[in-house]
Amino acid sequence: MNKTKKSLxxxxxxxxxxxxxxxxxxxYPIVMVVMNSFKKETAITTAETFTLPxxxxxxxxxxxxxxxxxxxxxQSFGYSAFITTSSVALILLCCSMCAWYITRVNSKLxxxxxxxxxxxxVVPFQMVMFTLSQTADSLNIFGLRFNTPWTICFIYLxxxxxxxxxxxxxxxxxxxxxLEEAAMIDGCNPLQTYFKVVFPLLKPTMIxxxxxxxxxxxxxxxxxxxxxxxxxxxxxxxxxxxxxxxxGRVELGSMMACIVMTVLPVVIIYLLGQKHIIKGVxxxxxxx
Amino acid sequence: MAPTLAxxxxxxxxxxxxxxxxxxxxxxxxxxxxxxxxxxxxxAFADTSFIDSFYFTVAFVIVAATIxxxxxxxxxxxxxxxxxxxxxxxxxxFMPNLIGxxxxxxxxxxxxxxxxxxxxxxxxxLNTQAGYWGLIILLCWQQIGYMMIIYVAGLQNIxxxxxxxxxxxxxxxxxxxxxxxxPMVMPSITICLFLTITNAFxxxxxxxxxxxxxxxxxxxxxxxxIYYTFYARAGAAWKGIGxxxxxxxxxxxxIIGLTQLRATRSKEVQQ
Numbered sequence: 122m123n124k125t126k127k128s129l130x131x132x133x134x135x136x137x138x139x140x141x142x143x144x145x146x147x148x149y150p151i152v153m154v155v156m157n158s159f160k161k162e163t164a165i166t167t168a169e170t171f172t173l174p175x176x177x178x179x180x181x182x183x184x185x186x187x188x189x190x191x192x193x194x195x196q197s198f199g200y201s202a203f204i205t206t207s208s209v210a211l212i213l214l215c216c217s218m219c220a221w222y223i224t225r226v227n228s229k230l231x232x233x234x235x236x237x238x239x240x241x242x243v244v245p246f247q248m249v250m251f252t253l254s255q256t257a258d259s260l261n262i263f264g265l266r267f268n269t270p271w272t273i274c275f276i277y278l279x280x281x282x283x284x285x286x287x288x289x290x291x292x293x294x295x296x297x298x299x300l301e302e303a304a305m306i307d308g309c310n311p312l313q314t315y316f317k318v319v320f321p322l323l324k325p326t327m328i329x330x331x332x333x334x335x336x337x338x339x340x341x342x343x344x345x346x347x348x349x350x351x352x353x354x355x356x357x358x359x360x361x362x363x364x365x366x367x368x369g370r371v372e373l374g375s376m377m378a379c380i381v382m383t384v385l386p387v388v389i390i391y392l393l394g395q396k397h398i399i400k401g402v403x404x405x406x407x408x409x
Numbered sequence: 410m411a412p413t414l415a416x417x418x419x420x421x422x423x424x425x426x427x428x429x430x431x432x433x434x435x436x437x438x439x440x441x442x443x444x445x446x447x448x449x450x451x452x453a454f455a456d457t458s459f460i461d462s463f464y465f466t467v468a469f470v471i472v473a474a475t476i477x478x479x480x481x482x483x484x485x486x487x488x489x490x491x492x493x494x495x496x497x498x499x500x501x502x503f504m505p506n507l508i509g510x511x512x513x514x515x516x517x518x519x520x521x522x523x524x525x526x527x528x529x530x531x532x533x534x535l536n537t538q539a540g541y542w543g544l545i546i547l548l549c550w551q552q553i554g555y556m557m558i559i560y561v562a563g564l565q566n567i568x569x570x571x572x573x574x575x576x577x578x579x580x581x582x583x584x585x586x587x588x589x590x591x592p593m594v595m596p597s598i599t600i601c602l603f604l605t606i607t608n609a610f611x612x613x614x615x616x617x618x619x620x621x622x623x624x625x626x627x628x629x630x631x632x633x634x635i636y637y638t639f640y641a642r643a644g645a646a647w648k649g650i651g652x653x654x655x656x657x658x659x660x661x662x663x664i665i666g667l668t669q670l671r672a673t674r675s676k677e678v679q680q
Contacts, residue, residue, distance in 0.1 A: 137493045144501040150516050150550070157519065219414065234414070241421050243666055245611045247635040248659040249424035251652060252431065256424055279420015286417075340509025342614050343636075358511040362618060373519070380512050387507050395500060398507075399558055406559050406600055 151384065158184055158377035184378035192375055194382060197360040200270045204345070204356060205338045208277035212285050212334050213327055215278060220289030221319055225301075235290060241283030246343060253280070254347035270354050273345065277338055285330050288405065292326040293319070332401030339387075357383050432652040449653035452646065458626050459654055462634035466610060469541065469630065473548045474605040481553045481601065485560035486586075499561070502554035514618025517547045521619075533620055540620040540628035547615055552608070556601045563597030564590065592676075599673040607666050631658050 159179060188194045223231035257276050258268050296319065304314045342358035349356070355363060361383070364376045391398055432449055434442035453459055484502065488495050505513070521543050522532050533539055567590060575585045613632040616622070622629030622637065629637070635658060638651035 133490065133492050136487060136490070140487070140492070140498045141494065144498055147501055147505075147550070150520050153520055154516050215416070234417075237422065238417075241417075241425075243607065243663055244421075244425065245632065245655070245659055245662055246613070247611075247632050248655045249421065249428050250636075250655075251639055251648065252424035252427040253420065256427075275416050276420050279416035279418070282417040283421065336507060340511075340614075342509070342511050342617075358509055358614070361511050361515060364515075365618075365621075376515060377519070380515060383512055384508055388504065391504060391507055392500070399499075399503060402506075402555065403558055403562055406555075406604060 154377055154380050154384075158374070158381045160184075160377075161374065184374040185382070187372075188375040188378040188382065192360065192364075192372075192379065193355070194357075194360065194379055197355045197357050198382070200354055201339060201356040201358075204270050204273055204277075205335055207271075208274040208281070208338045209331055209334045211274050211278050212281050213331055216282055216285035216330070217289045217320070217323055217327065218315060219282070220286045221293050221315060223286070224290050224293040225298075235286070238283040238286040238290075241280075242287065246280075249280075250343065250347060253344075257348045268348050268350065270349065270356075273348055276344070276348060280344070281334055281337065284405070285334065288330050288333075289323065289326055292323060296322055326404070328397050329401035329404040332398050333405045336402075428652055429656060431649065432656045433649075434652075435646060435649045437648055445649065449646075449649040450657070452650045453653045453657060456638075456650065456654075458629070459631075459634055459638075461626070462629045462631050465541070465628065466630045469544060469612075470606055470609040473545045473609045474602065476545065477549050477552050477556055477605050478598070478601055480549065481556035482560050482598075484553065485557045485564055486590075488557070489561055489564045499554075499558070502557055504554065505551045506555045508551070510612075510614025511618045513547060513551060514615045517543060517550075518619050534623045537624060537627040540623070543619055544612070544616065544628065544630075547619060548609060548612065551615075552605060556605065559597050559601050560594060563594035567593045595673065595677040599670065599677065602669055602673060603666060606669055607662060610662055610665065631661075 159181070161179070161183075219234075223234050253276070257273075300318055300322075301314055304318045309317060340358060341356075342362060345354075345356045346359055346362075349359075351359060351363070357379075361376065361379055364372060364379075431442055433444060433446060435445045435449075436442040484498075488498060492498075508516075518533060521539060525532050525536065525539060530536060530539065533543060571589055571593070572585065575589045580588065611632055612630055613636070616628070616630045616633045617636075620628040622633055626634075626637075631654075635651055635654045638647055638654055
């Protein structure tokens with residue numbers, strides 16, 4: 122036993138060194154963007170892309186200031202943050218209830234809904250993009266319109282429901298029915314049963330679904346582009362794409378700064394909640 | 410319950426059915442649809458840019474899915490052995506997966522253009538070859554970590570008894586890998602292949618931001634081709650054709666996904 126451990130030791134050191142090098146290479150693109158975000162516009166597109174900013178090319182925080190001021194980065198960040206939190210909260214609440222309902226009420230209709238949800242996960246967005254955006258633009262319920270950042274979460278609920286209901290259903294099936302029956306006997310109505318018994322039990326799945334949906338909504342480009350008015354509201358992906366779309370010349374400096382400011386919070390959140398995020402993504406993959 | 414269903418109908422079922430219907434119509438907005446039968450489908454198949462984008466997508470999916478899965482599996486194998494720093498490596502490899510497609514595209518565009526300039530090659534906007542390999546490298550960078558995590562979970566699920574039995578039977582390193590580990594992680598392989606193939610097939614954001622189909626639509630994948638058909642071509646007929654293309658695209662994704670699932674599922678062993 123000791124012997125094998127020793128021989129493992131030497132190969133594992135080699136392995137560690139090997140992977141360390143690969144990791145550094147893996148991170149390089151991000152490092153490069155950070156470097157370039159501190160350079161002057163002209164230096165980014167020349168052969169100096171790979172060098173650290175020097176006295177001549179160093180632009181200080183100019184790119185960042187420009188991105189914050191002229192490009193309205195903070196506004197976009199706000200829209201993105203609001204849309205993501207509202208959509209994910211709505212999806213978690215509504216879809217977990219819906220999944221609970223269709224799993225417990227075992228009718229033909231609920232089976233159909235379940236199948237449709239599974240089905241909706243494979244359908245490419247291009248299939249529905251035109252009709253969906255037109256519907257979202259024209260739909261008007263009691264003066265409530267759906268093409269604003271404040272209400273786009275309902276569209277996300279609709280399109281994100283498939284994955285969420287599918288995952289929640291899988292988990293609800295594993296909750297023993299006796300628990301809910303006991304709650305009913307104790308005099309809980311269905312809503313109370315849901316919030317006091319089922320909801321707490323669903324917590325791990327909530328985290329998984331929450332992580333997956335957050336990643337999707339935060340990074341989504343096409344849906345908000347088609348639904349929102351790009352002149353008024355820009356989420357972060359829209360803003361970054363807009364750099365190329367609108368001006369003849371791309372303002373690379375501000376773009377680099379924007380990218381850094383977009384990636385940074387994601388990386389920080391990831392490092393803090395790594396365990397949950399990886400677990401969540403894994404659970405999603407295995408269920409899907 | 411009710412709001413979810415309502416939203417699901419508005420956000421998915423209605424647009425889906427309506428889209429299906431519109432693929433047989435000529436229209437510019439949803440209100441002025443005129444039935445034209447299969448005309449849109451005929452025109453979609455006659456559109457060479459669409460056929461080209463199909464071949465480009467297929468070439469992309471095959472190469473990307475192979476590289477991603479082989480690399481991810483190899484890394485997973487290495488990381489499940491006792492290595493120092495495994496957790497850090499896992500963290501690093503997984504990270505790009507959290508960054509959005511648009512952002513990824515521009516990060517790599519800057520990097521590739523700088524490399525191409527150093528090499529004295531034409532930049533991405535004028536270079537089909539570079540665009541193709543650029544997309545592949547980008548997708549690998551994004552997805553290897555994700556698939557690796559799934560493979561690691563699969564490998565860790567193999568019971569140690571099985572490995573011990575193999576060792577006692579005198580299986581060498583390669584035999585254990587091929588005869589024990591590989592069959593036992595077949596479920597993971599099914600999932601990973603399914604995810605990589607469908608995701609690569611549906612790739613849009615990365616394509617739009619890295620190359621935008623340049624030069625001259627030669628690096629355009631199907632999703633992007635459909636998008637351009639809808640929103641970048643003048644003429645009343647194109648929206649209907651775009652919708653017909655979308656239906657074809659949808660059917661392709663479903664057929665390929667299901668075939669792959671069936672093919673790899675049949676190789677899974679009972680545990």
